[in-house]
Amino acid sequence: MQKIVIRGGARLRGEVRVSGAKNAALPILASSLLAEGRSIYRNVPALGDVRTMSRLLAKLGAEITAKPGGISHVDTSRITELEAPYELVKTMRASVLVLGPLCARHGRARVSLPGGCAIGARPIDQHLKGLAAMGAKIELEHGYVTARARRLRGATIVFDVVTVTGTENLMMAAALARGHTTLENAAREPEVEELARVLNKMGAKIHGAGTSLITIEGVDELHPVEHAIIPDRIEAGTLLVAAAITRGDVLVRDCLPEHLDAVLNKLRAAGVEVTADGDGIRVRGKSDLRPADISTQPFPGFPTDMQAQFMVLMTRARGQSVLSETIFENRYMHVPELQRMGADIVVEGRTAIVRGPTRLTGATVMATDLRASASLVLAGLIAEGTTEILRIYHLDRGYDRLDKKLRALGADVRRAKGSL
Ligand code: EPZ
Numbered sequence: 001m002q003k004i005v006i007r008g009g010a011r012l013r014g015e016v017r018v019s020g021a022k023n024a025a026l027p028i029l030a031s032s033l034l035a036e037g038r039s040i041y042r043n044v045p046a047l048g049d050v051r052t053m054s055r056l057l058a059k060l061g062a063e064i065t066a067k068p069g070g071i072s073h074v075d076t077s078r079i080t081e082l083e084a085p086y087e088l089v090k091t092m093r094a095s096v097l098v099l100g101p102l103c104a105r106h107g108r109a110r111v112s113l114p115g116g117c118a119i120g121a122r123p124i125d126q127h128l129k130g131l132a133a134m135g136a137k138i139e140l141e142h143g144y145v146t147a148r149a150r151r152l153r154g155a156t157i158v159f160d161v162v163t164v165t166g167t168e169n170l171m172m173a174a175a176l177a178r179g180h181t182t183l184e185n186a187a188r189e190p191e192v193e194e195l196a197r198v199l200n201k202m203g204a205k206i207h208g209a210g211t212s213l214i215t216i217e218g219v220d221e222l223h224p225v226e227h228a229i230i231p232d233r234i235e236a237g238t239l240l241v242a243a244a245i246t247r248g249d250v251l252v253r254d255c256l257p258e259h260l261d262a263v264l265n266k267l268r269a270a271g272v273e274v275t276a277d278g279d280g281i282r283v284r285g286k287s288d289l290r291p292a293d294i295s296t297q298p299f300p301g302f303p304t305d306m307q308a309q310f311m312v313l314m315t316r317a318r319g320q321s322v323l324s325e326t327i328f329e330n331r332y333m334h335v336p337e338l339q340r341m342g343a344d345i346v347v348e349g350r351t352a353i354v355r356g357p358t359r360l361t362g363a364t365v366m367a368t369d370l371r372a373s374a375s376l377v378l379a380g381l382i383a384e385g386t387t388e389i390l391r392i393y394h395l396d397r398g399y400d401r402l403d404k405k406l407r408a409l410g411a412d413v414r415r416a417k418g419s420l
Contacts, residue, residue, distance in 0.1 A: 003418030004389045004403055006380030008362060012248030012409040015280075018236045018255045019045040019400035020070060020229035024191040026094045027168040028198050028229060029053045032062065032074040033101035034172060035202055035222040042228040044072045048397035052092040056084055060098070076224075079106065086112040086143060092397075093117060096124055097165055100173035103136055103147040110146045118369040120328035130157045130170040134177055154179030154218055162187050162298040167214070168195050175204040177218035186214045189299040190259045194230050201225045233259040234305045235399060236281070238374050240264075241309045242406060243283040244272040245316060246381050250409055253280035262302040266292050266310065270317060291319035291356070296327050308334045308375035314354040315343045316382065323352040334372035337365040341379050341387070362387040370398040377402065381411055390418050 020043035030053065032039040044050060044066075054064045054072070061080035065073040082102050089095040093114035102109035116122060128145065132138050133155040136147040154177050157170060167187040172195070174181035186192070188210055196209030202225050205217035236255035243250035244267060257264065257276050264281070267274050269292040273284040291314060296304035304327040314321040315338070325331045332347050339345055341363050344355040362385035367373030373395040380387030389395075392415075395402060403413045 001418045002392055002415050004377065004380075004392050004395070005414050005416050006377065006387045006389070007412035008360075008381055008383040008385065008387065010246065010381070010410045010412055012243050012246045012250050012406070012411060014409045015251045015253055016239055016405050016409055017253045018231040018239070019043070021045070021191060021194070021232040022047060022049055022398050023164070023189070023234070024194045024229050025050050026053050027097050027165070027172070027191065027195045028227065029057060029072070029074065030097035030101055031172055031195060031198060031202070032057070032076050032224065033060070033079065033098060034105050034176060034199070035224045036077055037224040038073055038075040039224040040226040041072045041074065042070060042226075044070045044229060045232065045400040046070065047400050048393065049092050049094065052088060053094070056088045056095050056098065059085070059088065060102070082106055082108050083110040084112060089114055093122060094165060096127065097169055099127060099145070099147060100131065100169035103131060103149055104152050104173040104176040107150055108146070108148045110144050112144050113140070118333055119331045122328075124166070126159050126161065126163050126166040127169045130166065131173060133157050134173060134181070152177035154181040154216070156182045157184065159183070159185040164189050164192060167192050171196060171206060171209070171214060171216060172199065174216040174218060175199050175206065175222060179218055181216040181218065183214040183216070184212065186212050187298060188212060190230065190233060190256075198225060198227050201227060231255045234303065236260060237263045237303070237306045238309050238378070238399070238402070239405070240267060240274070240281060240283050241313050242378055242381060244270075244285040245313050245378055247285035247287055248409070249282070249284045251277055251280050251282045253278070255280055257281055262300060263306055266294055266302060270313065289313070289317040289357075291317040291321040293322040295324040298327070304328060304331060305371050307331060308371045309378055311345070311352065311354055312338065312375045312378040315345070315356045315358050315360065317356045319356065321354045321356075323354065325350050325352070333368035334375045337376055338379055340365060341383055343379070359384065361385055364388040364390065367391045367394040370394050374399065374402070377406070377413075380413070381406070
C-alpha cells in the first residue's frame with residue numbers, strides 16, 4: 001500500500017494541465033452501452049474509478065482497449081451479461097450508471113445496491129422512482145435491484161432532490177424510451193450537459209441539459225461515437241487552491257472558467273489574484289488571505305467536491321470562516337486529521353467554523369475519501385516539516401497523478417511504501 005510524503009513550504013510556480021473529468025468520463029463510458037459497436041473516447045483520465053468502470057463494462061461483455069494518451073475504445077457489440085456485481089459496485093457507487101442504459105437497451109438490468117459511503121447514506125430512490133415512472137418493474141432482493149421493461153416509455157419525472165447521477169441515469173434511459181420524457185428539478189452540472197452532448201451525437205433528442213428542465217424525445221436506436229471528454233473542474237479547482245495556499249504563481253491550463261465561477265468568486269473574495277489566461281486560469285497567491293463563508297450547493301452553486309480543499313485555504317485566512325455542507329450529511333471526515341495538524345476548526349452538525357491563520361505542522365494522517373485526501377495533500381504543502389498521508393488509494397480514485405503534477409510545480413512530494 002502506498003503513502004504520499006510531503007515536505008511543506010515550497011511556493012508553487014509554473015504551468016500545469018488539467019486531465020479529463022472523472023465525473024463526465026464515468027457516465028459517458030456507461031452510455032456506450034446504449035449503442036452497438038465501437039465508441040472512441042479521448043482525454044480519458046488515468047484514474048482508479050475509470051479503471052473500475054472499464055472493468056465493469058468488460059464484465060458485461062464490452063471490449064475495452066485503453067490506448068496511450070487517454071484514449072479508450074469501447075466495443076459493445078457483444079453484451080453478454082446484464083449484472084453489475086457487488087464486488088465492483090462496492091468499490092465505486094457510480095457503477096449504478098449502467099442501470100438506465102442496460103434496462104433501456106436490453107430490457108433488464110441487475111445492479112448491486114450501492115449502500116452507504118464515507119460521506120453519506122446516498123440512496124438511489126430517485127433513480128428507481130424515475131425508472132418505475134417509465135414503466136420498469138423494480139425489484140429489490142438480496143442486496144440487488146433488478147429493473148425490467150420490454151421497452152421503457154416516456155414520462156414526466158420531478159426529482160425530490162437535485163441528483164447528478166440520477167439525472168444522468170434517467171436521461172440515458174429516456175433516450176431509448178418510446179415517447180417524450182420531461183425531467184424537472186434536474187441537476188445542471190457541466191458533466192450532465194456533457195453527457196447530453198455525447199448522447200445527442202449518438203442520435204438522441206435531448207434539450208435543456210444544463211438547466212433544471214430537460215426534455216427527451218426517445219428514439220429507436222443510437223450509434224457509437226468519437227468524443228473528447230471535458231476537463232475536470234474539480235481537479236482544476238484543487239490545483240488553483242494549491243497555488244493560492246502556497247502563495248505561488250501558477251497557470252492551470254485546459255480548464256473552463258465558466259465551470260468554476262463559484263470557486264473563482266470565493267478565491268477572489270479571499271483576496272487571491274485570479275485571472276483568465278489563454279486556455280487556462282492564472283492564480284497568484286497572497287500572504288494576507290481574508291476569511292470567506294461558503295455553502296455547498298448544486299451547480300452553479302459552490303461544489304461540495306471543493307469544500308474540503310477550500311477549508312484548508314481558510315486555515316490561512318485572518319479571521320473566521322463559516323462553511324455549510326448542504327449536500328452530504330457526513331462530509332467533514334478530513335477535519336479531525338486537519339486538527340491533528342494544528343488547524344482550528346469546530347464542527348456543529350453540517351456547519352464548520354474555521355479560525356485562522358493557524359500554523360500547521362506535518363503529521364501522519366489518514367485519507368478517508370477522495371476529496372478529504374486532496375485536502376490533506378494541500379495541508380501537507382503548507383505544513384512545517386513532513387506530512388505522511390496514508391490510504392492514498394482514495395486520492396488515486398479521482399486524481400490523475402496529482403503528486404506528479406505538484407512536483408512539476410516545485411512541491412516536495414513523493415510516493416513511498418506505506419504500511420496501511
Ligand atoms: C455526484 O454524485 C458526483 N459523483 C459526486 O462526486 C458529487 O459529490 C455529487 O454528484 C454532488 O455534486 C459522480 O458524478 C460520479 P447526488 P451523486 O445524487 O450523483 C441525495 C467526487 O468527489 N440523493 O447528486 O451520487 C444524496 O444522498 C464525488 O467526485 C437522494 O436522496 O450525488 C445527496 O445528499 C463524490 N436520492 C444528494 O441527493 C437519490 O436517489 C446529492 O447526491 C439520489 C441522491
